[in-house]
Amino acid sequence: MDLDTFLHHLHFHSERVIPPNWEVDWADAPLPYKIYRDLPSFPLAHDIPLSFQNQSFHSGDLDTISYYLWYVYGLSQFSQTALSSEMDHDSIETIQSFRRFPPSGGALYPNELYLYLKTEALPKGMYHYDVAHHSLSLLREGNFDSYLAKSLGDTSPMCDCFAVIIITTMFWKNFFKYNNFSYRLQGLDAGALMGQMLEVSKRFGFSTNVHFQFLDEAINHLLGLDGQEESTYAVIPLSDHEKVDVRDVAAVTASELVKELPKIKTTTYQRSEKVMDYPEISQINQHALIDSTRLFRSIQEGKKLKDYQNVTILPEAEKLEIDFPEVCRRRHSPELDFTSKIIHRNQLSSLLKETFDSFKYHNDLNQEKVYTPRLSIYGCFYNIEGMENGAYQYDEASHSLLRIKKGDYRIPLQGGMTLDNVNFHRVPMCFHIAGDRTFYKSKLGYRGYRILHMEAGMLLQRLLLTASALGMNGHPLLGFDVNVCDEIYELADSEQTTLLQVPIGFCNPKTWLIGAMHS
DSSP, rough: HHHHHHHHHHHGGGGGSSOOOOOOOOGGGGOSOOEESSEEEEEOOOOSOOOOTTTOOTTHHHHHHHOOOOOHHHHOEEEEHHHHOOSSSEEEEEEEEEEEESSGGGGOOOOEEEEEETTTSOOOOEEEETTTTTTTEEESOOOOOOOOHHHHTOOOOOOGEEEEEEEEETHHHEEEEEGGGGGHHHHHHHHHHHHHHHHHHHHHHEEOOOBBBBOOOHHHHHHOOOOOSEEEEEEEEESSSOOOOOOOOOOBEEEEEEEGOOOOEEEEOOOSOOOOOOHHHHHHHTTOOOOOGGGOOOOOOOOOOOOOSSSHHHHHHHHOOOHHHHHHOOOOOSSSOOOOOOHHHHHHHHHHHHHTTTOOOOBSSSSSSSOOOOOOEEHHHHTTOOOOEEEEEETTTTTEEEEESSSSOHHHHHHBSOOOOOOOGGGGGEEEHHHHTEEEEEEHTHHHHHHHHHHHHHHHHHHHHHHHHHHOEEEOBBOOOOHHHHHHTTTTGGTEEEEEEEEOBBOOOSEEEEEEEEO
């Protein structure tokens, strides 16, 4: 298989990467969380605070770690939704699911969360966050400062960190439903989780540094993963103070590093009895691995703006007073629940300003301390107070909207949907997150595709949380025709492409039964 052709089809002609006779075996579906057997387990606190007022958090405290993990990726709500049966429209099917605060395609949550903890409350070592039981499973006990530092090219001093978060992807967890299309979802899902993690870290007073580049085989070996079923996507050290910039990358290879630790063997349960092969995903994942820290790269250039003559300066946006736990609880993905309510320009202004202001973060791709955004937000707007209907690009530097075209684009957007689960005629704002059309392959190789989608997921989560703070909600969509959106915004001319579609607006209460997991 030619990998460039695969990625092109995956992005621009997604129907070509899924077999025409593909059927989902729901009876043999995997669990949405990983369960380890026969490992030392440490229960976490279940008295989750539903407000952060009058709360103090301390990195060495087990309760703080418990609350932190729950707000990042814990089971927050249980829901039941009644739908008419596809086979018999007179009967009703009930869909049950456990929800978490970051969104996930099909609520399948293909990502897993691991931690290297250095606190007095628990033995120092590597842990897996057991979402199902809100507990920690000990994989390896010991001090792994040197090993992790070398895996990151010695660019993050481990002595300054009280924990290191490692995010992985289990390929089968959403391949069973989406086939090869799952590869596109996995990066976005990981990014949404990372976006939630960074926002929670701010509220807890933790400093973060996102590493997209690391020695994959070394990190997988540390966690006891074989890399074919599950592989690391991001490494994020946590500390109590601002990171120290380290520019020089130490030379080390994964093959050398894995010799420092013995292999560990673990037993897990995932429920599926028949796990299919996914050769295309395995191949592209293999080509995305980094074996030497000498292959680490940075990206200096940011996104490009066109010189549009029609500029709308947005009103000054006041800083939103956000009750973060409440914003997380209110966030959900509406479908046919959107209402045709007018959006005021100050609401649009706050939505865009707050989203981009919260998106600045430390990472290993930027050489400079000042974060240069690689992503753009475009939008098709209808019935916005004091604005002409049309397609726009947001310029965060001047806090303005650059009009690309006038017109009502709800019909072409609706026509580009693969599933009509959202009525665009009730949606006043449809945002599109766009990035480099080549996925930075010349700089990052095949790893660039998943990195760019992870960044899109991170920006997405900020957009969704800000919408929730304004009393609105958004529905992330990948089931759309990228070519339609690229044509609307003339993205081919600017060497960009649409990564994600997000209709946002006010909505009626969702028709479901929902209950909190903690109260």
